[in-house]
Amino acid sequence: MTEKDDTSRRRSMKPLMVLVPYILRYRGLVAGAIVFLALAAATTLALPAAVRQMVDHGFKQQDSAQINGTFGLLVIMAVVLALASALRYYFVITIGERIVADLRRDVFSHVVRLSPSFFDVNQSGEIVSRLTADTTQIKSAVGATASLALRNTILCLGAVGMMIVTSPKLSGLVLASIPLIVFPLVAFGRSVRARSRAAQDTLAAASAFAGETIAATRTVQAFTHEAAADSRYSGAVENAYEAARAAIKSRSFLTGFAIALVFGSVVGVLWYGANTVLAGEMSAGTLGQFLLYSVIAGGSLGALSEVWGEFAQASGAAERLSELLREVPAIRAPAQPKPLPSPASGRVEFANIHFAYPSRPGKETLTGLTFGVAPGETVAIVGPSGAGKSTVFSLVLRFYDPASGSVRFDGIDLRELTPEELRRQIAIVPQDVTIFSGTIRDNIAFGTPGATREAVEQAARAAQAEEFIVRLDKGYDTEVGERGITLSGGQRQRIAIARAILKNAPVLLLDEATSALDAESETLVQKALDGLMRDRTTIVIAHRLATVLKADRILVMDQGRIVEEGTHESLIRQGGLYAKLARLQFDQGARAFEAEGI
């Protein structure tokens, strides 16, 4: 904890340290930037000496040859300055872009591996904002701002050095005033950083809301929620603006204050210098040279104060990104994972599982759940809404670990396996199918990236999807739009089934859709599923009579545990929860079909 009690000055810029390993990766670029920075600064610093040369020798002695020589030198210096500045710009900006590209890649790669429990409590829009807005801020800090900082530090140190060489006495006066200038800068820098972090947080919250709303414009419009969404978003944007304005205010104040202090002291010192020239203790050229150096030093100090503000802002952004990078996935592979038998047989067992979602630690969702599914068996889970059926799927996929008890795959506790290897053995057809923007082909091959064209098409045929795919204008290469918006519910579902068929995993998790599929697509989807369930372990959250009738066994879940188990007939005979659910759910469905004359 001593680190936390570190001096506030170090702490304020500490988050930027996260960038050091990235910068060190590109030593060549950094070296190039430093060389040209130094060259440009040295050229700038040589200018006043040339001016003094001209004033004290050239003008006084009316020596035109010397003036010409000095001007020749100035032209060369201008060329060197121009070239060095251009190359400095190139190197510095490239470093900024390169580092931010790496940082974005790392943050994304880290975030997609975080466990679902992280996303239960963090909004995706906010994370995207960190990936874009925060990294952009860092880009300007490591690129342009770092270059400004370096340039001005070199200029400032060089100019101060030259001031001392030119006139130790006047420099002594200037140096005495420096602590007066630096102290307030540091103090203000800290407040800028805090405010800028607040501004970025508010912006991230606004982006999260915008992302959610834009993704669901249909629902928003159907419920005529536009005005409410408007006012909520503009409220969030206003807050972000106010927070940014507070940060800008501190920065403007910081800049003005710094410039006033710096130039105030320079003017004071020069007034003293002018009197020294009048008294004949110093040449006019020397005062001129000192004046130019102190303007350079003052200007660069002023620029440094602005740079300080920018760094403070970037530090706020870096802090947020490091928080994200420090987030450890709740689900990780063990140090020595056990291998699964190859091929896996697909036995799934839940032994006395107690589980509460991390976002609701007080409320147990599974309360002593025990069941087993043998290889090749089809088990249907039924139960009232909220019983914990989908939670079972999340635990089979090891999205969460149980608080106690053991979930086993082929006899091995899931915590002893690599999550990736486990998940490769499982295909899931969720109720709410996710289609990604891209082609139909990409979507079917989603879980099997190397699949051949033939394999994809064969899976589509088996999923009864080919008939609609070939009728699309570009067939398998048709773009489906964001989240598959151009497809119907039944079509989306058949794509998901094709995806699972292609994956050809030993275990199938199937969450039956209750959403309105028309009778024809319902029959097609059912036919596709029948093909998929054959010869593999299947756990199905059942909503259809046909499915439970076909299952080898039915588990009835209520309040996080199995309350009944058996076949449709035996459970109906028992007259318990299943009999009640079946009457409500399946009979209603059957009656609806009868009414429509199907």
Ligand SMILES: Nc1ncnc2c1ncn2[C@@H]1O[C@H](COP(=O)(O)OP(=O)(O)OP(=O)(O)O)[C@@H](O)[C@H]1O
């Ligand atoms: N990510 C989550 N974080 C916190 N609680 C959750 C989460 N997902 C589900 N729950 C809660 O866990 C309980 C069981 O949910 P689950 O989705 O497993 O039920 P279900 O039986 O599948 O219901 P349905 O048939 O309505 O889909 C519910 O009370 C739900 O509110």
